[in-house]
Amino acid sequence: MPSSQSYAAPQAIAVTGSRMAGVAAEPGVPQNEQQPTSSDLRYVPSIVVPTRPDRERYDGEEVAEVAVTMEQPVSTFSVDVDTGSYSNARRMLTDGQMPREAAVRTEEFVNYFRYDYPRPDAGEAPFTVNMDVARTPWNANTRLVRIGLAGYEAPKAERPAANLVFLLDVSGSMSSRDKLPLVKTAMKTLVNQLTPEDRVSIVVYAGAAGLVLEPTSDPREIMAALDDLRAGGSTAGGAGLELAYRVAENSKVDGINRVILATDGDFNVGMSDNDALLEYVENKRKNGISMTVLGFGRGNINEALMEQIADTGNGNYGYIDSAIEARKVLGEQVGATLFTIAKDVKIQVEFNPAVISQYRLIGYENRILREQDFDNDAVDAGDIGSGHQVTAIYEVVGAGADGWIAERRYQDRIPQAASDLASEAAFVKLRYKQPDGDTSTLITQSLSADMLARAPMPSGDFAFATAVAAFAQKMRGDTLLERYDYDAIRTLAGSQSDFYRQEFIKLVGVADGLDRP
Incomplete structure (x- = not known):
């Protein structure tokens, strides 16, 4: 057992056995500082004015541009299961500050929450692939395509032994x-x-x-x-x-x-x-x-x-x-x-220009890969842990509908191959490796054009995910949301019984109050 003597961080450190002895301890740091109890760490923090807010550093990307399918039919990105952007933005809102645009990453907002995707029953298939389509609440001319991955949730007894090193600042x-x-x-x-x-x-x-x-x-x-x-x-x-x-x-x-x-x-x-x-x-x-x-x-x-x-x-x-x-x-x-169940997970979507004329990926700007990276197993990508979920949302314009970019005078005609496969709106490919593998496995799935034609308004989980994406994009200054406001986001999110979803709805209200002129 380690001794009960408190450790104050020194300027120089000597390692002795399993413990560390400090030399020339930092002056002014009490050796017997009382430890906080769990009640001192309630969810709602005290409002603290940052002492050096200029030292917070973010590297946010600009909102992704619209792609014209005839020019850029393929979208490739690495999965992302980080959630830090959401909880950090929550901290800022709780402190009475609107988050900086660069601190908001839409995919991390969306992936903070759990959705009702079916899960694999065994670890041999590390995740399921789910796709659905809905009308866009803020644009009658577009549709939302949701791609959801749900990872196998290994029972605790199946988890291998862990060697963990806590590296603490x-x-x-x-x-x-x-x-x-x-x-x-x-x-x-x-x-x-x-x-x-x-x-x-x-x-x-x-x-x-x-x-x-x-x-x-x-x-x-x-x-x-x-x-x-x-x-x-x-x-x-x-x-x-x-x-x-x-x-x-x-x-x-x-x-x-x-x-x-x-x-x-x-x-x-x-x-x-x-x-x-x-x-x-x-x-x-x-x-x-x-x-x-x-x-x-x-x-x-x-x-x-x-x-x-x-x-x-x-x-x-x-x-x-x-x-x-x-x-x-x-x-x-x-x-x-x-516990990682799949590594180097990549998604590639090829849109059919005969069905979809324009599209944009909502979020994932810092996860974009080159088209050739998808088949290159040497290119690192994101990992999925046991029970993790990954959601990506595209906003698309159907062929013949008014899009964000006007039709061009000299635009090429639709290729015959695209017209021949007009029953498909998109072809989705995923690559992943087993946690201890070096060679990827390919999964493919097509998105039916009929799903776009008969798309309903988003409901249930899809509606909530759309509300979360809209909230993040609004705080990022996304002009393509047009006049979609905080009240509309709260309405779309609906009534929720889950604690974290209820909290989200309250945060939308906080942002509404802070964002008013």
Whole structure:
């Protein structure tokens, strides 16, 4: 068992056995700081004015342009199961601030929620492919095509043993109650989900990096080590990554090997070159060690880098703004967070110009792949965890309908091959690899043109997903939503019994109040 002495982050760190001794501790950091209770971490946070809001960094893409099917019939993208953009935007709205446009990624809003897709019964087929079509609430001339993947949800008994390294930022910027105290709560939530076959190590970084806890399956040791952590010092993020991967490699198991990074995103000491960081994480991923990144707090968030690290490390990025969100990500959905059931999942949609004249993919701007990348198994793509769902929504214009772009004088005629297959509106292809495989499997499915012709107004799950997409696009300044307002979004979302969906409807109301001139 580790000792009960509290740990304050030092400027220099010496590793002794399974514990770490600090030298020249950061002045002003109390050694006996009282730990928060769960009641201190209620969902509704205190309104805190960010001390350094200019340090939050986002790398949002512009809203995707419309594509003319005759010119660009193929759309290719990597799946995305990150959800951090939604919970981060929720934090901003709860604090009384409209989210920055660059911080909003529509696909992460849509994929934050669960939908009623049928799931596979066995792991041999890692996910189901579901497609449906509806009329667009904000444009009578267009239709919405929804593609939904639902991953196999492996029972806990089927999950292989996990070798987890908690890489925890304990620098001075983590001292506020929405950072390190919430990190401890989140990690304890995860520990409560583990089995006796799982092992946990803890690495921390501040002025330097150190091993706080060697690999153990004893939850009491893990909890005690978490309780001892204190914040202070600068941020040696690169050194922390190196040590965490070294620990993960030394305790590697035939199962899940994952580093879980918890930070406010401030990497300002050590391996600070982003390209070097990402290359390092990519190399470790190829050696079988994946990376999950969890963001905390306000003022320092470097979301652009954090999401890149998670994507490069074959993991997912989440933002934890409350103990409830920690329970969702590391409790209710822990299987999806830890256990990959399919990797390098790509989607390619070829639209038939005889049926669809124009289209746009709503969201996924930072996941777009080149057409030739789809068949190239060397190109990395997104992963799907146990029980994960992925939803993509296209807005399309039927042939002959008024589109966003006027018909061109010198436009070519519809190819004969397209006219011959006018019963198909689109041809959908998916590629994925087994978690331990190097060769992809191809799935194909066509979308019937009749589905466009008889499309109803969206209802049920489809209506709610459409409302979420519209909300995100509205906050991104999407001009193609025309005058679709917050009231219409709330009406479309409908009455919901699920806690997270009810919360969404309330957030739409908050945004409505903040967005008024």
